Amino acid sequence: MAYGTALAVLADPTRRAVFERLRGGPASVGDVAATLPVSRPAVSQHLKALKLAGLVSDRPEGTRRVYSIDPDGLGELRRWLDQFWDQALEAFKREIERPAPTKRSKRP
Numbered sequence: 001m002a003y004g005t006a007l008a009v010l011a012d013p014t015r016r017a018v019f020e021r022l023r024g025g026p027a028s029v030g031d032v033a034a035t036l037p038v039s040r041p042a043v044s045q046h047l048k049a050l051k052l053a054g055l056v057s058d059r060p061e062g063t064r065r066v067y068s069i070d071p072d073g074l075g076e077l078r079r080w081l082d083q084f085w086d087q088a089l090e091a092f093k094r095e096i097e098r099p100a101p102t103k104r105s106k107r108p
Helices: 003-010 013-024 029-034 040-052 071-097
Strands: 056-061 064-069
Touching: 003 013, 003 040, 003 071, 013 029, 013 040, 013 064, 029 040, 029 064, 040 056, 040 064, 064 071
Parallel strands: none
Antiparallel strands: 056 064
8 A cells, every 4th residue: 555545545534534433443334334424335435445545454254344444554654654753853853952052242
């Protein structure tokens, strides 16, 4: 999964809500749809897009499929985001470690 695909998929607010619903643990399409104001077929389509982006995985459980967040796909997105945090922290560290400017005394 490319982080660009993940970001594009998560740009949709309903899809993001479906993804966030899985934060609480694995759930079937019906379980997810019961907590959102969208139909089961719509939830199913959103889960399909999330799966294609590598953000969720699914497994059969009887006659239904149970979806969960895929840690590998989420990890790739996190690694991409972390590079910005790492750069910001490094810049902050350089700024803090920079010697303070010396004050010149005023002469009368």
